[in-house]
Amino acid sequence: MSDHHADHDHAHHGSELSPIEARVRALESLLTEKGYVDPASLDALVELYETKVGPHAGARVVARAWLDPAFRARLLADATPAIAELDIGGRGGEHMVVVENTPETHNLVVCTLCSCYPWPVLGLPPVWYKAPPYRARAVIDPRGVLAEFGVTLPETTGITVWDSTAETRYMVLPMRPAGTEGFSEEALAALVTRDSMIGTGLPKALPVEPVEMPV
Numbered sequence: 001m002s003d004h005h006a007d008h009d010h011a012h013h014g015s016e017l018s019p020i021e022a023r024v025r026a027l028e029s030l031l032t033e034k035g036y037v038d039p040a041s042l043d044a045l046v047e048l049y050e051t052k053v054g055p056h057a058g059a060r061v062v063a064r065a066w067l068d069p070a071f072r073a074r075l076l077a078d079a080t081p082a083i084a085e086l087d088i089g090g091r092g093g094e095h096m097v098v099v100e101n102t103p104e105t106h107n108l109v110v111c112t113l114c115s116c117y118p119w120p121v122l123g124l125p126p127v128w129y130k131a132p133p134y135r136a137r138a139v140i141d142p143r144g145v146l147a148e149f150g151v152t153l154p155e156t157t158g159i160t161v162w163d164s165t166a167e168t169r170y171m172v173l174p175m176r177p178a179g180t181e182g183f184s185e186e187a188l189a190a191l192v193t194r195d196s197m198i199g200t201g202l203p204k205a206l207p208v209e210p211v212e213m214p215v
Contacts, residue, residue: 054123057088058171059192061098061121063185066176075173076100083121092119092169099162100173101199106157107172108146108199110138111164118169122197129198139163149200172199179206 031037061083065072075082079096083089096118099107111117115130128134138145142159146152153159162170174196180188195201 055192055194055197056189057086057123058118058121058194058197059189060086060185061088061171062173062192062197063188065173066188067185072173079171088120090120092117093121095168096121096171097162097168098171098173099160101175103175104157106146106153106159106199107170108138108142108159108161109164109170109172110135110161112136112139113165116164116166116169118164118171121171122194126194146200149195151200151202172197174203177203177205
């Protein structure tokens with residue numbers, strides 16, 4: 001038995017596999033036995049998507065842009081090499097464009113044809129991003145879609161919808177939350193949500209301190 005399977009067996013020792021886990025385990029074992037899958041390569045792929053790519057990578061990009069005006073300028077001018085400065089890149093991120101939210105303009109990303117998505121900075125796409133209702137309505141009624149995600153914008157704020165393709169993937173640079181002056185890059189990154197980089201959400205707001213009224 002390979003180390004790959006031994007590790008998995010040990011991880012589930014004394015616990016029951018769910019039906020989907022059992023099916024995945026059986027398929028993995030069959031493909032490995034027939035030589036179609038290399039366990040080491042599979043482990044490397046899993047590690048990649050668990051630790052190296054995903055929304056936490058995009059959050060680093062956003063936080064750096066909030067702190068470093070020169071990096072922000074490079075990011076908006078030519079996103080792919082700017083993102084690569086943080087050692088982030090790969091399949092699905094070869095041609096990146098970053099669009100910036102402002103008080104006047106809110107950006108929303110969609111893929112109307114399929115589910116093109118910037119994997120290196122956002123990881124795997126959420127189910128709703130690939131669903132036909134979002135893909136259609138984001139273009140037709142972006143303000144209504146945002147409201148369903150809990151985002152209500154002032155009427156004076158325009159909405160620009162960006163349609164990702166196999167050639168070009170978009171990411172939103174959200175506005176920096178108020179009250180974060182003096183925050184470190186790590187602290188700022190913790191405020192960045194996946195949805196804020198798609199445009200269907202906003203960064204986490206700082207809690208409002210209660211005001212004590214004089215007696």
